[in-house]
Amino acid sequence: xxxxxxxxxxxxxxxxxxxxxxxxxxxxxxxxxxxxxxxxxxxxxxxxxxxxxxxxxxxxxxxxxxxxxxxxxxxxxxxxxxxxxxxxxxxxxxxxxxxxxxxxxxxxxxxxxxxxxxxxxxxxxxxxxxxxxxxxxxxxxxxxxxxxxxxxxxxxxxxxxxxxxxxxxxxxxxxxxxxxxxxxxxxxxxxxxxxxxxxxxxxxxxxxxxxxxxxxxxxxxxxxxxxxxxxxxxxxxxxxxxxxxxxxxxxxxxxxxxxxxxxxxxxxxxxxxxxxxxxxxxxx
Amino acid sequence: xxxxxxxxxxxxxxxxxxxxxxxxxxxxxxxxxxxxxxxxxxxxxxxxxxxxxxxxxxxxxxxxxxxxxxxxxxxxxxxxxxxxxxxxxxxxxxxxxxxxxxxxxxxxxxxxxxxxxxxxxxxxxxxxxxxxxxxxxxxxxxxxxxxxxxxxxxxxxxxxxxxxxxxxxxxxxxxxxxxxxxxxxxxxxxxxxxxxxxxxxxxxxxxxxxxxxxxxxxxxxxxxxxxxxxxxxxxxxxxxxxxxxxxxxxxxxxxxxxxxxxxxxxxxxxxxxxxxxxxxxxxxxxxxxxxxxxxxxxxxxxxxxxxxxxxxxxxxxxxxxxxxxxxxxxxxxxxxxxxxxxxxxxxxxxxxxxxxxxxxxxxxxxxxxxxxxxxxxxxxxxxxxxxxxxxxxxxxxxxxxxxxxxxxxxxxxxxxxxxxxxxxxxxxxxxxxxxxxxxxxxxxxxxxxxxxxxxxxxxxxxxxxxxxxxxxxxxxxxxxxxxxxxxxxxxxxxxxxxxxxxxxxxxxxxxxxxxxxxxxxxxxxxxxxxxxxxxxxxxxxxxxxxxxxxxxxxxxxxxxxxxxxxxxxxxxxxxxxxxxxxxxxx
Numbered sequence: 001x002x003x004x005x006x007x008x009x010x011x012x013x014x015x016x017x018x019x020x021x022x023x024x025x026x027x028x029x030x031x032x033x034x035x036x037x038x039x040x041x042x043x044x045x046x047x048x049x050x051x052x053x054x055x056x057x058x059x060x061x062x063x064x065x066x067x068x069x070x071x072x073x074x075x076x077x078x079x080x081x082x083x084x085x086x087x088x089x090x091x092x093x094x095x096x097x098x099x100x101x102x103x104x105x106x107x108x109x110x111x112x113x114x115x116x117x118x119x120x121x122x123x124x125x126x127x128x129x130x131x132x133x134x135x136x137x138x139x140x141x142x143x144x145x146x147x148x149x150x151x152x153x154x155x156x157x158x159x160x161x162x163x164x165x166x167x168x169x170x171x172x173x174x175x176x177x178x179x180x181x182x183x184x185x186x187x188x189x190x191x192x193x194x195x196x197x198x199x200x201x202x203x204x205x206x207x208x209x210x211x212x213x214x215x216x217x218x219x220x221x222x223x224x225x226x227x228x229x230x231x232x233x234x235x236x237x238x239x240x241x242x243x244x245x246x247x248x249x250x251x252x253x254x255x256x257x258x259x260x261x262x263x264x265x266x267x268x269x270x271x272x273x274x275x276x277x278x279x280x281x282x283x284x
Numbered sequence: 285x286x287x288x289x290x291x292x293x294x295x296x297x298x299x300x301x302x303x304x305x306x307x308x309x310x311x312x313x314x315x316x317x318x319x320x321x322x323x324x325x326x327x328x329x330x331x332x333x334x335x336x337x338x339x340x341x342x343x344x345x346x347x348x349x350x351x352x353x354x355x356x357x358x359x360x361x362x363x364x365x366x367x368x369x370x371x372x373x374x375x376x377x378x379x380x381x382x383x384x385x386x387x388x389x390x391x392x393x394x395x396x397x398x399x400x401x402x403x404x405x406x407x408x409x410x411x412x413x414x415x416x417x418x419x420x421x422x423x424x425x426x427x428x429x430x431x432x433x434x435x436x437x438x439x440x441x442x443x444x445x446x447x448x449x450x451x452x453x454x455x456x457x458x459x460x461x462x463x464x465x466x467x468x469x470x471x472x473x474x475x476x477x478x479x480x481x482x483x484x485x486x487x488x489x490x491x492x493x494x495x496x497x498x499x500x501x502x503x504x505x506x507x508x509x510x511x512x513x514x515x516x517x518x519x520x521x522x523x524x525x526x527x528x529x530x531x532x533x534x535x536x537x538x539x540x541x542x543x544x545x546x547x548x549x550x551x552x553x554x555x556x557x558x559x560x561x562x563x564x565x566x567x568x569x570x571x572x573x574x575x576x577x578x579x580x581x582x583x584x585x586x587x588x589x590x591x592x593x594x595x596x597x598x599x600x601x602x603x604x605x606x607x608x609x610x611x612x613x614x615x616x617x618x619x620x621x622x623x624x625x626x627x628x629x630x631x632x633x634x635x636x637x638x639x640x641x642x643x644x645x646x647x648x649x650x651x652x653x654x655x656x657x658x659x660x661x662x663x664x665x666x667x668x669x670x671x672x673x674x675x676x677x678x679x680x681x682x683x684x685x686x687x688x689x690x691x692x693x694x695x696x697x698x699x700x701x702x703x704x705x706x707x708x709x710x711x712x713x714x715x716x717x718x719x720x721x722x723x724x725x726x727x728x729x730x731x732x733x734x735x736x737x738x739x740x741x742x743x744x745x746x747x748x749x750x751x752x753x754x755x756x757x758x759x760x761x762x763x764x765x766x767x768x769x770x771x772x773x774x775x776x777x778x779x780x781x782x783x784x785x786x787x788x789x790x791x792x793x794x795x796x797x798x799x800x801x802x803x804x805x806x807x808x809x810x811x812x813x814x815x816x817x818x819x820x821x822x823x824x825x826x827x828x829x830x831x832x833x834x835x836x837x838x839x840x841x842x843x844x845x846x847x848x849x850x851x852x853x854x855x856x857x858x859x860x861x862x863x864x865x866x867x868x869x870x
Contacts, residue, residue, distance in 0.1 A: 038504075038587075039504075039582055039585065039586070039587050041587075041619065087618070088618070089618075089620070089637060090637075127615065131614040131615040132614050132618070132643075133618070134618070135615060135616060135617065135618055142502055142503075142504050142505055142690075143501065143502040143503060143504070143686070143688065143689050143690035143692075143693050144502065144505075144689070144690055145689055145690075148689065187700075187701065188700055189697060189698045189699065189700060190698075191688065191692045191695075191697075191698040192681070192684060192685060192688065192692070192698050192699065192700050195684070195685070195687070195688030195689065195692045195698065196684060196687040196688060198688060198689045198692070199686075199687035199688050199689065200687075201687050202687055238684070241676060241680040242680075243615050243616065243679070243680055243683050244615070244683075
């Protein structure tokens with residue numbers, strides 16, 4: 001990583017338009033669709049619990065740990081995301097997931113940056129430890145092209161604004177390649193192997209989870225390697241018939257890719273004599 | 285740093301508390317608390333001589349990759365006293381071409397004898413999937429409709445223990461993929477009509493397919509199944525198919541249909557439990573048609589995998605709750621079974637989770653009945669989809685398919701091979717005991733002695749030996765049927781009522797409403813026309829009265845509208861009540 005004059009976006013304020021507002025808008029549209037057209041298992045009360053939990057937790061922890069009142073914009077996104085991802089008729093999984101996602105955001109930091117996507121970590125914990133009470137919602141998005149088209153369109157806008165298009169494109173490309181190999185070597189019908197890429201739930205994962213600027217690398221090479229790692233792990237998990245493979249793949253990638261990556265970049269920063277706050281790598 | 289440690293502790297605590305809370309799963313395969321119950325079931329399959337073994341069908345080799353799925357329905361059992369000897373007989377459907385259905389005559393001593401009958405050797409060009417006894421010609425002898433994948437058959441009971449195939453002359457000849465049939469007198473003309481739920485589309489011939497695009501095109505909102513048929517009984521031994529004209533040609537993937545007068549207007553309504561898409565509730569418009577009704581909270585418009593529907597007045601308020609079986613599997617789908625119950629405003633609320641009757645695995649047939657003569661409706665649920673030999677299960681593949689577009693799902697070519705993979709097989713059955721007073725039900729199947737794990741489809745509740753105890757017969761897919769005898773050890777009292785309608789009611793009195801009034805409760809029970817997937821139960825009204833030895837009043841509202849009342853009725857008896865034709869009709 002050379003120290004160039006190239007302008008890296010290292011803070012939400014560096015964006016001309018903060019992509020979080022776009023994400024809030026789009027997730028809001030999905031929530032409305034889920035509560036009306038798609039008849040989601042989780043009702044409005046579940047959505048409210050998820051959002052209220054993440055927002056309140058963020059404000060309390062921000063006050064206690066950071067000694068300031070944090071604007072809960074990211075927490076709002078996390079809550080909205082959880083309400084869309086988790087399927088349960090019960091309320092407490094949304095409370096628990098909301099608390100865990102924000103709590104662990106403050107807990108698990110390494111070299112000054114987040115390791116896990118808060119939504120992903122909470123969802124993985126919920127589906128691993130509470131499979132009786134909650135699952136994630138691929139089926140709820142229906143198998144229709146209308147929903148898929150809407151998600152793709154909105155998702156593309158978000159990743160372009162968030163400057164994470166490389167992550168999405170890499171994931172899609174390698175998912176197709178690995179899917180083709182799974183078709184060839186594991187006797188899976190081609191459309192079953194690559195079909196999930198055409199489904200709404202995978203697209204949400206691609207455009208709204210793995211592209212989270214706070215938990216992905218900054219550089220193009222980093223983004224591509226990050227997405228490639230997720231895709232490979234996803235393929236391995238699918239071959240081994242592990243359910244909810246993408247979510248576990250992102251979780252594992254956060255451990256085996258992001259931790260070394262942050263360590264490596266931190267060393268670079270130190271070598272170059274930059275303090276963390278002034279570093280172009282401060283996100284990573 | 286101190287704050288971080290506290291956070292670590294809180295997070296860890298929350299997870300560990302949650303983990304210890306997990307002591308069961310959606311299929312009930314884990315630790316269960318034992319309960320004291322005053323009844324138990326004995327497996328009498330062998331000594332009852334019911335040696336029926338269901339065999340699954342096979343179809344066009346083009347769909348070999350999902351053959352276990354396509355061959356996963358067809359086991360059913362129906363109950364009637366076909367020879368009018370006072371003991372109720374059993375009829376089982378078989379689904380392999382060349383296999384025979386089974387008619388078992390009840391000998392009255394707790395055993396059965398297999399009967400040679402024209403009704404059994406019928407699986408040649410079509411395969412049987414459902415059966416229904418109903419007296420379509422009001423002659424006092426139950427006739428038999430055998431629903432099939434292919435061409436269904438109607439047999440007239442000759443009154444001498446034999447049947448005649450009257451399918452052609454009755455005009456019940458439509459090709460289809462029948463999953464369930466019920467009888468109802470939708471227009472109250474005194475002649476029982478026949479509603480047949482169809483699964484696959486009739487334009488596809490599963491034995492000779494021209495396309496492999498035969499499946500549902502969505503896992504949540506599919507309505508590309510076969511049209512249901514409503515055969516109107518013309519009263520002259522013929523039927524006319526009128527589903528389209530009356531608005532009940534549901535193209536959902538209907539697995540089960542049930543009928544009851546939900547809105548108390550005197551006309552039977554229809555609830556279809558549809559797979560892969562919204563259920564359908566059709567409210568009868570004074571016998572002139574039906575109107576599909578939904579409510580904002582997804583009642584009649586849910587996205588669950590409807591497999592069965594049954595009704596019961598479990599709260600003794602004169603209102604029927606609707607129990608719909610669905611699919612639950614840890615990690616994949618936890619929709620749970622539904623129990624819809626109307627609030628004071630007539631809006632149905634889903635309260636199965638509050639009653640703890642929501643999780644019963646991959647649920648199929650379910651039936652409310654008074655298991656211990658307590659005067660409360662308990663609930664039996666059978667379950668299990670495809671028991672495979674492999675350690676792999678197909679849920680992973682299904683979980684992947686769910687994430688693909690509809691045109692991928694509808695084509696069987698895109699489905700990974702099922703082979704010998706398991707898909708919610710080997711599930712324990714459920715018997716939810718109702719303790720009364722609106723309390724949570726308790727699953728007591730294990731301690732009650734119901735301990736088989738075959739892939740269940742249908743349940744028939746029947747008093748085999750006229751003992752006043754309700755026995756259970758299970759129809760199992762690609763497996764032997766099971767017969768369980770109930771042995772009640774308490775001193776509770778009971779009543780069993782056989783109804784006979786007089787014109788203009790149908791003779792079976794299907795649709796008659798019986799209210800049993802004791803000192804402490806009133807319970808509404810409707811004589812149904814065969815509700816319950818894969819099963820038709822004893823047509824007699826049976827209910828316990830707990831410690832009450834005398835029933836204060838039995839009130840019957842006949843389909844004709846006549847109201848008949850009996851007061852101070854002794855319990856522990858079989859009562860035959862014929863509709864008093866001298867009573868003026870309302």
